[in-house]
Amino acid sequence: QVQLVESGGGLVQAGGFLRLSCAASGGTFSNYAMGWIRQAPGKEREFVAAISWTGGATIYTDSVKGRFTISRVNAKNTVYLQMNSLKPEDTAVYYCAADRTTGRPKKDPNEYDYWGQGTQVTVSS
DSSP states (O other): OOEEEEEOOEEEETTOOEEEEEEEESSOGGGOEEEEEEEOTTSOOEEEEEEOTTSOOEEEOGGGTTTEEEEEEGGGTEEEEEEOSOOGGGOEEEEEEEEOSSSSOOSOGGGOOEEOOOEEEEEEO
């Protein structure tokens, strides 16, 4: 069973930055595409970014393009989300997720097989 543990969330002022990390265990991390999905209070889950199993392909939702960067280090079983120029609308619980099927990055949260417990990101105006 794959376990994912996020860290790095917190409170930051608008325009600031945070770096989220997601450490994986219990599976073959290098075989999985990985994604970050967020959920704000009262809203549905929203895809943020995803990366292929090799790290060679990445996709982003339009609202974070140019501000967020997803990356991974397979030797450390870890995926990262660097978040710059944060906005109050980025406030949400951020979840790390793993897709064990194709290795290609996916936008649909329903296609991910394993999830972390989430880390809170709060951006004040």
